[in-house]
Amino acid sequence: MQDARFVRKAFDGIAGRYVLTNHVLSMGIDILWRRATASLVADWSPKWVLDLATGSGDLAATIQRVCPEAKVLGGDFCPPMMEHAKQRGLESLVAADGMCLPFRDGSWDVVTVAFGLRNMASWPQALREMARVIKPTGRLVVLDFSLPRSRWFRSAYVWYLERVMPKVAGLITGKRDAYEYLCKSIERFPSGEAMVNLMMENGFHSAHARPLSGGIATLYWAIK
Ligand SMILES: C[S@@+](CC[C@H](N)C(=O)[O-])C[C@H]1O[C@@H](n2cnc3c(N)ncnc32)[C@H](O)[C@@H]1O
Numbered sequence: 167m168q169d170a171r172f173v174r175k176a177f178d179g180i181a182g183r184y185v186l187t188n189h190v191l192s193m194g195i196d197i198l199w200r201r202a203t204a205s206l207v208a209d210w211s212p213k214w215v216l217d218l219a220t221g222s223g224d225l226a227a228t229i230q231r232v233c234p235e236a237k238v239l240g241g242d243f244c245p246p247m248m249e250h251a252k253q254r255g256l257e258s259l260v261a262a263d264g265m266c267l268p269f270r271d272g273s274w275d276v277v278t279v280a281f282g283l284r285n286m287a288s289w290p291q292a293l294r295e296m297a298r299v300i301k302p303t304g305r306l307v308v309l310d311f312s313l314p315r316s317r318w319f320r321s322a323y324v325w326y327l328e329r330v331m332p333k334v335a336g337l338i339t340g341k342r343d344a345y346e347y348l349c350k351s352i353e354r355f356p357s358g359e360a361m362v363n364l365m366m367e368n369g370f371h372s373a374h375a376r377p378l379s380g381g382i383a384t385l386y387w388a389i390k
Contacts, residue, residue, distance in 0.1 A: 212304075220256070241267070373387070
């Protein structure tokens with residue numbers, strides 16, 4: 167659970183350098199994670215896809231490439247991030263707060279949210295709100311950071327998160343505090359089975375988790 171005002175201000179401050187910083191910190195692996203997410207979505211041949219917390223619009227654009235027939239809309243609550251998405255070529259954008267979405271019940275075949283749910287004020291409420299706007303039997307897809315299961319890899323990763331990442335990101339963006347927040351938010355965010363259970367308790371069934379890159383990110387999906 168996060169403070170929405172802090173989150174909005176943090177993304178206001180890093181919008182212009184968000185994509186570059188992502189690619190540097192992940193050594194480009196984030197591109198592969200979004201491709202895996204888009205390929206999962208394409209398997210369902212959806213007509214209506216909402217990419218919530220779209221930020222720079224990278225996932226929405228990747229989904230649009232592999233689902234050319236689909237109507238893909240990016241929604242976010244941070245105007246500078248949306249402006250950045252527009253400059254990067256994403257045309258279908260809407261101001262949308264994940265805690266209270268401006269859509270009718272059952273309007274979307276698939277809702278995706280990449281690195282966004284973790285930043286929302288209440289994870290259960292956000293999941294229930296996503297379930298509300300998804301059509302019956304439609305799907306939710308969540309891509310987010312997680313902590314590796316293997317003990318040694320987890321320790322090395324937490325060391326990188328706490329000691330290296332905020333310094334490098336601070337140099338690129340000038341906003342070290344936003345990345346100190348990122349590190350804490352990853353450590354607090356439920357992952358693996360805990361996230362699967364959270365989805366099942368808040369409007370979904372048949373939830374699955376697929377760890378990516380040794381578990382530093384996880385792709386989750388579930389049916390409404
Ligand atoms: C880390 S970025 C993720 C951007 C993009 N999905 C990606 O794959 O890189 C998180 C985004 O979530 C948005 N966000 C956070 N809380 C939100 C909320 N309650 N409603 C809508 N967007 C939110 C932020 O404005 C930011 O653009």
